[in-house]
Amino acid sequence: MTTEVESVDLRVRRPRDREPLIEQLLAENDGVFERKAEVMLFAAALGWARQRREPFEKFVDPIRFNVFQKIHTGEAFIEALAVLNCPGDAQILSDERALERINIFEEYANGGLAVLQGEINASRSQVRDVLVGLVREAANADKEKSSKVPADIRKLITRPDWS
Template identity: 35%
Template sequence: MFADVRVRRPQQHERLMLELQQDAKFPAFRDILLFAAAVGFAQGRRAPFHDTAGDPIRYDTLVGPAFADTLVSMIAANEAGDDPEIMDDTRLQERVKIFEEYANGGLEYIQELINTRKQPTATVVLDLVTSALTDENQNTEIAVEDLLSGVTW
């Protein structure tokens, strides 16, 4: 269906991706890329690749989780803004490039947080997730048990 479209992994973040897999318990590199792209988009961090890429991931593997293709498409649609044709099947590679750059930017941001906070990788990830789930405009308390009820580590 997706021909042979591949999603590149930024080689400069290979060590961080291994840490995220081991310490933060991400099951696969695709999960790290999906998380990093969401973080990159939320932070407005889109970073082109500056060096070679690590082993690519087949697009059909990346979009294995039900939400993944939607995430890639939503990021691209928001980036393209006034270009609805970005969703055309013939422009999948362009959507993938946008996704890759946001994933790269997200990994840069995560690495910066790890470097500046001097906290374990898993703690930084948990803080990012907690922050995303917390509405900054409300001062409602959320029980830790509620936040972690759906998380498998």
């Protein structure tokens, strides 16, 4: 289901205390991401994988939701995260609960950013190396079928293997 609420009005908040890390993850600095929205999507996936959902109150300029809608599978990922977080609650996809879906996403992204900051601090490696390590770890976990994402959902959100 696509968010039919006026997406211009919807915004995704970024935690104020994580903004330096978000900036560091951008390609123009030490990272690999072109946009802050991409950082948030990666962080939310990491937060979900590590079961880290952290609320926050202070935030910086939010990102318009339509930015996420323009990223391939961005909106679908946000909706899937909400569905996985609220099993058996089909109403989570209703237009009236769009803000709740976004809040779930924001909190998992904040948790993922906390994990990422911890990994960077512990490894004392370059940001790119930490990101590559996390992606490899996730790929290996997926191969071992230890992923918490059900197989049918995983098929929808992963790219096909052309090898």
